[in-house]
Amino acid sequence: MKKFIIIVLLFFNFLIFSDQIEFINELTTKKYATMSDLIISFCYLYNIEVSTDFETNVKSLSKFIAKLPKKLNKDRVITMGDFSLIAAQYLKLKSGLFYLATKSGRYALRELMLVNIIQTNTSEFEKISGEELLKYLEKVIEYEEKN
DSSP states (O other): OHHHHHHHHHHHHHHHHHHHHHHHHHHHTOSSOBHHHHHHHHHHHTTOOOOSOHHHHHHHHTTTOSOOOSSOOTTSBOBHHHHHHHHHHHTTOOOOHHHHHHOOHHHHHHHHHHTTSSOTTOOTTOBOOHHHHHHHHHHHHHHHHHO
């Protein structure tokens, strides 16, 4: 009986995480990550239930993230500034005066450079591939675990 319960629990765990695994697999093949990919990624980090509707995901994430990037179009290719703006708020970075004053992607990017999540020679206008998005998310998680 005990083995049966464990098998059932493992099966349900697989079903719960299969959407996340499928999302990650799709993301690794994308030439450029989209705004929808960015929003879904941070929904997963906040343990928010992800919907197929972009607007629902944005609304759910906006409960945790006060300032979202401008031009929230689900198919728009994201830039380092877009990623940085959400990541800095996720990590609750509070050290930069200009970032605190403006809450812009430009200064959020610089904050992430200071904590070694993003390389120092990166522009806020650089587009991000799906694989790069995963790499940066991994660095955000590593930083969060250390601090």
